Amino acid sequence: MKRILLILLILSVNVLMANVKYNPTIYRGYVLNSSIWNDSNIHVCWEDFEQSTPEYRNAIRSAILNTWERHSSLFFSGWQECVNNESENIRIQVADVGPHVKAIGNRLDNLDNGMVLNNTYQSWGTSCQNNILECSQTIAVHEFGHALGIAHEHNRPDTPIDTCTDAPQGTNGDIIIGDWDLNSVMNYCNPTWNNGGNLSQIDIETIQRFYGTVNPPIASWSSGQYSNNEAIDTTLVVENGRCEDKEILLTIKGETESNFDYIQIGTDEEPYGPRLSGALNLSRTYHGCEIKIRFRSDSSITTGGIHVSINKTRLDT
Numbered sequence: 001m002k003r004i005l006l007i008l009l010i011l012s013v014n015v016l017m018a019n020v021k022y023n024p025t026i027y028r029g030y031v032l033n034s035s036i037w038n039d040s041n042i043h044v045c046w047e048d049f050e051q052s053t054p055e056y057r058n059a060i061r062s063a064i065l066n067t068w069e070r071h072s073s074l075f076f077s078g079w080q081e082c083v084n085n086e087s088e089n090i091r092i093q094v095a096d097v098g099p100h101v102k103a104i105g106n107r108l109d110n111l112d113n114g115m116v117l118n119n120t121y122q123s124w125g126t127s128c129q130n131n132i133l134e135c136s137q138t139i140a141v142h143e144f145g146h147a148l149g150i151a152h153e154h155n156r157p158d159t160p161i162d163t164c165t166d167a168p169q170g171t172n173g174d175i176i177i178g179d180w181d182l183n184s185v186m187n188y189c190n191p192t193w194n195n196g197g198n199l200s201q202i203d204i205e206t207i208q209r210f211y212g213t214v215n216p217p218i219a220s221w222s223s224g225q226y227s228n229n230e231a232i233d234t235t236l237v238v239e240n241g242r243c244e245d246k247e248i249l250l251t252i253k254g255e256t257e258s259n260f261d262y263i264q265i266g267t268d269e270e271p272y273g274p275r276l277s278g279a280l281n282l283s284r285t286y287h288g289c290e291i292k293i294r295f296r297s298d299s300s301i302t303t304g305g306i307h308v309s310i311n312k313t314r315l316d317t
Contacts, residue, residue, distance in 0.1 A: 069283070101146045118139070152188060230296070234295075263306050
């Protein structure tokens with residue numbers, strides 16, 4: 001009788017466990033829940049400003065803008081030199097060592113040299129010397145994943161040992177969500193190193209689950225299918241207020257005839273920037289209350305033209 005009762009108990013537990021499995025279409029990734037930031041506006045600064053160039057710092061910022069920030073409600077602001085007596089969320093040190101974070105997620109809050117990135121690769125990762133900026137961007141996307149509370153994908157206890165033999169490293173998550181993702185930017189076993197600095201679809205679903213999805217555009221403009229010799233000047237107005245402190249996240253998508261047709265972006269606070277042409281799919285930040293668009297063509301194409309949208313704004317203080 002005891003044996004029969006034990007068998008029935010085991011069967012009951014198995015049925016119960018089968019019914020409480022997570023739906024992989026809802027939750028993905030490997031996240032330390034207690035380390036998720038409460039505020040989606042995260043301030044970033046650079047320790048030892050003189051250790052990096054503006055080109056390097058802009059490249060890192062662009063990589064984060066076009067990955068974690070672009071696909072969620074996150075807004076990384078600041079990106080200036082750290083001030084010792086001011087509280088910052090993520091403090092970045094640049095040094096010729098293996099890039100890493102000293103904690104994950106909100107445990108980095110105002111932690112001195114909490115994230116460490118490399119920009120020379122003389123002593124570590126010497127193969128990156130052939131393409132320093134691209135290598136640095138790819139690494140930064142991975143490290144910022146940790147800064148958002150995401151652990152290594154290959155640390156998960158359900159990592160398939162026949163597919164991934166890399167040993168677990170760093171802090172583990174406490175939420176095992178969805179299917180194991182070989183293509184994650186957080187997976188050492190990814191056949192493409194750090195997934196080329198690109199988020200997998202599951203990475204995107206993970207970040208949106210914890211930090212929200214992208215809001216509808218605040219304002220937008222589209223050229224549509226355009227003709228020869230068009231000259232369009234238009235303005236997207238965000239709002240009035242402290243324009244010098246307002247940061248605007250802008251997305252530019254579409255295609256023009258490369259080197260013939262182009263778009264330029266400026267603001268009420270900044271002059272027109274460089275001419276952008278060809279296939280475009282990028283995000284950039286600007287300061288001001290108005291986005292000024294200059295579009296010029298001298299060769300027609302059959303595609304949908306260019307679409308510009310303001311996705312987020314915030315006071316950069």
